[in-house]
Amino acid sequence: MRTALVIGTGLIGTSIALTLAERGVAVYLADADPGQARTAAGLGAGSAEEPPGPVDLAVVAVPPAHVAATLADAMRNGRARACLDVASVKGGPRRELAALGLDLSGYLGSHPMSGREQSGPLAATADLFEGRPWVLTPTPETDTEVLNLALELVSLCRGVPVVMDADAHDRAVALVSHMPHLVSALVAARLEHAEDSAVRLCGQGIRDVTRIAASDPRMWIDILSANPGPVADLLGALAEDLEATVAALRALESGDSEKRRAGAEGVERILRRGNAGQIRVPGKHGTAPRAYETVAVLISDQPGELARIFADAGRVGANIEDVRIEHATGQQAGLVQLMVEPAAVGPLRVGLAERGWSLRA
Structure with missing residues (x-):
């Protein structure tokens, strides 16, 4: 890869551009907001000028709602040998492109599993993807050269490539990213009108649970709008667990010893299920968790x-x-x-x- 065009100079796009520029790739930057592209260029992420011709790889890093249209424009105008997007949802854009009748051999969907609570080019860093999973969703029609360019991009960004089916990816990120964000927001929302005396007692536990709730709501509306079904399914199952837990806690208030015993068992079940799920979260370097x-x-x-x-x-x-x-x-x-x-x-x-x-x- 000698040349690249990054379309969308927010956190992810600018971080990719910074990394490629550091490794000697000639990077061109484009954004619906020219001022944001110039900001990214000022950070050393590349040039805000139009590339002189087709580049080796176009990376589309725009909000999910605009991914398919932006990709379609780049593909129709021959702006690159290969086109790749980094949106957090993968099935929808591919189906939209197919519905437009485009040749998808030159396209590959991807999703670097990395980010920050801050957004925009000023939050970007060249090491954002180091050691992080980077999902690639090729299909049988994906050209080998396109897959190789995508793998080269992941390697240059020091990410870890993970190949998945697009819809399987969307179900997975609903579980490990999209649903947790909403749950974090729901917990944090309980603090909005809480008494100051209660908020002053906040410790590390509540900070851990609510940290990701600080993210930009506008960005998350785009993400959740692109993957509503799988997230709703998970939240529905979570709601059932919450109802059962509420019933168990109410039983602990009862004056009936048998009901209290049943309530304690219900609470214990959910806590033990939490233990069993937590130990499956990968530990250091993505390996099995260790007991430290x-x-x-x-x-x-x-x-x-x-x-x-x-x-x-x-x-x-x-x-x-x-x-x-x-x-x-x-x-x-x-x-x-x-x-x-x-x-x-x-x-x-x-x-x-x-x-x-x-x-x-």
Whole structure:
């Protein structure tokens, strides 16, 4: 790949352009908002000028509702040897293109499974896709050259290619992305009119659950409008679980010991089902989840403190597998939770204590 055209210079499009430009590909940028394309160009993502001729690969990174029309325009006008989109829904655009009577041998649908709560070119980074799954949805009619260009794009962006059927992809992202976003928004919505005294008690749990609710609603309306059926099916099943859980909790309020026992069993069932589902979430580097243990350390809110604790952990010989920070309300301090292999817990606690760190149980 020597030349590429990125159509749509939001977070994903600009991140792709930045990565390709860093690797020596001549990148051209186009956007319905020329000012946004110029912003991306100013960041080093490529040129906002029209390419002099057909490019090797056109990447369409526009909202789902506009993907098919944008692809159709690029394909009819011969703007590239191959066309690829990065929309979060895959079945709909392919069916729309087929209905328009276009030759689909030069098209391949894709979806990089990466993003941020922020949007727009200023939120873009060249390492956004590193180590992340990048779904490709070729069909028997997809030209081999097109598939090879798509694989080269994923490789240049340091993503991990995953080949799937388009409709299977849409059902999968409904489960692991679209439904969780709505659930996060529903939980966060309960905070909107909550008492200040309650909101001040927010800890890491509520922050984890509501983090993705901060995303742009306009973007998510586009995404959910393109995949409503699978998401509605999942939410319907979730609603049934919620109704059963509500009934179990009401039973715990009963003065009847038998009803309380049944209620406790109902709550336990849903919690154990949650345990069983959570352990299936892939762990580090996409491998099977590992059982790590936590070493909690009090840390002040000062420049260089995180770097110092990581350096001290390295001197002890402990590999930090994951890390979380729980901020203390109203204080310039917090707890850093260092996740390590069980065998590393003892040496890490001793080594950090010797270096003056205040550990918590």
